[in-house]
Amino acid sequence: MxxxxxxxxxxxxxxxxxxxxxxxxxxxxxxxxxxxxxxxxxxxxxxxxxxxxxxxxxxxxxxxxxxxxxxxxxxxxxxxxxxxxxxxxxxxxxxxxxxxxxxxxxxxxxxxxxxxxxxxxxxxxxALWGCEDIARMDSAGTLQALTVTMTKAPGSFRAQGWLSPRLAAAVASGTRTVLYRGPLRPLCPLVPNNVNTMAAAAVAAPRLGFDGVTACLVADPSVPDCHIVTVDVTAVPEGGRALTVSSTRRNPAEPGHVTGSATxxxxxxxxxxxxxxxxxxxxx
The missing domain is CATH 3.40.50.720 (NAD(P)-binding Rossmann-like Domain)
Structure with missing residues (x-):
């Protein structure tokens, strides 16, 4: 049997x-x-x-x-x-x-x-697009810089600490606002439910890690029904020139939801x- x-x-x-x-x-x-x-x-x-x-x-x-x-x-x-x-x-x-x-x-x-x-x-x-390519470049030592930009409607963010009043101001203004741009590590505890894609990028690129990956968080009321993730990769220059790759992922999402449907x-x-x-x- x-x-x-x-x-x-x-x-x-x-x-x-x-x-x-x-x-x-x-x-x-x-x-x-x-x-x-x-x-x-x-x-x-x-x-x-x-x-x-x-x-x-x-x-x-x-x-x-x-x-x-x-x-x-x-x-x-x-x-x-x-x-x-x-x-x-x-x-x-x-x-x-x-x-x-x-x-x-x-x-x-x-x-x-x-x-x-x-x-x-x-x-x-x-929602990290190009994950394997980033990991291969990092492993080979050819990855110089990595920036992940997440753009969502203000109502899709769950901010804490000092970022909370900044988000409130963005909601009140009704205009596109860059909430944060800088190293990923200090951003994670402020919006832990919103930046897991960025954290995945730090794991994919351990040579850069949470301190070397650049995070950019944008509140934009003009995109109420999608989450936009842009990944910008820059390679170590060779012969004075460097490979650059930029990808943008538009993930449909219900208004106010933290997670997009494709995720x-x-x-x-x-x-x-x-x-x-x-x-x-x-x-x-």
Whole structure:
């Protein structure tokens, strides 16, 4: 009798727009792809009432008993900052909030936990176009500069700290406003839900990293129904001239939403790519 292939059990942390989409995909398409939904956990347990009780994980300390192989975080950076090391001791982890890695201590702890447990810390590319090319250039030492510009309607930003009043002023003015331009690292804790694509760029280009990647955040009321991501790459000059590449991605989005519609499918593709690559950090 032929042995049936074992399904890969996937747990979801977070049940917002992305979490709900991934849960739906796992329940409808997962079985035919060798995937099954192990559990869903959220910081707001009341949001899970529509799910069967056996799929609701009340306490992350129960995770080892679920038989989960891959945990997908689409909640908030604080979740992996608090629980990421423990998760990597039992399963692979797809980090939907790579802005968490802007904190140097968190990045060191998660990398060490992945190596120690033999599990993979996956970073999804999200809306980052040209991810593999950026990674190859960085690895070869030919990447000189990388700038990621994110343009959204003011209502799509979730700003904190000193950036919050600047965003409020932009809303009041009703005009296109550059909210921030500078190194990526200090921007991440100010808009952790908005700049995960930029964080993916820092992971793709570790020689530049969070301090070397330039981030530009633009609030523009003239684009209420899309998110625009522009990636500008400059190579190390050769013979006095340098390769430059610029790409612009317009992602349809509902007004006021943090995540564009195409990004949901990008995340699902990333989940399918998380098949276990050992104790390392890997873009997916």
């Amino acid at each position: 032929e042995e049936q292939p074992q399904t890969r059990r996937v747990g979801i942390l977070g049940y917002g727009e992305l979490g709900q989409f991934l849960v739906s995909q796992l329940m409808s398409l997962g079985p035919s792809l060798g995937l099954s939904l192990a559990f869903v956990w959220t910081r707001r347990p009341e949001a899970l009432r529509a799910l069967p009780p056996d799929l609701r994980l009340a306490d992350l300390r129960q995770l080892p008993s679920t038989g989960v192989a891959l945990v997908v975080e689409v909640a908030h950076p604080c979740v992996v900052q608090e629980h990421g090391e423990d998760i990597l001791g039992h399963a692979d982890l797809m980090l939907g909030s790579p802005t968490a890695l802007a904190d140097g201590d968190t990045e060191r702890r998660l990398r060490a936990a992945a190596a120690r447990g033999g599990h993979t810390l996956y970073v999804p590319r999200g 949901r499918h990008s995340f699902w593709s990333s989940v399918l790519a998380c098949t276990g690559h050992g104790g390392c950090v890997k873009l997916c």
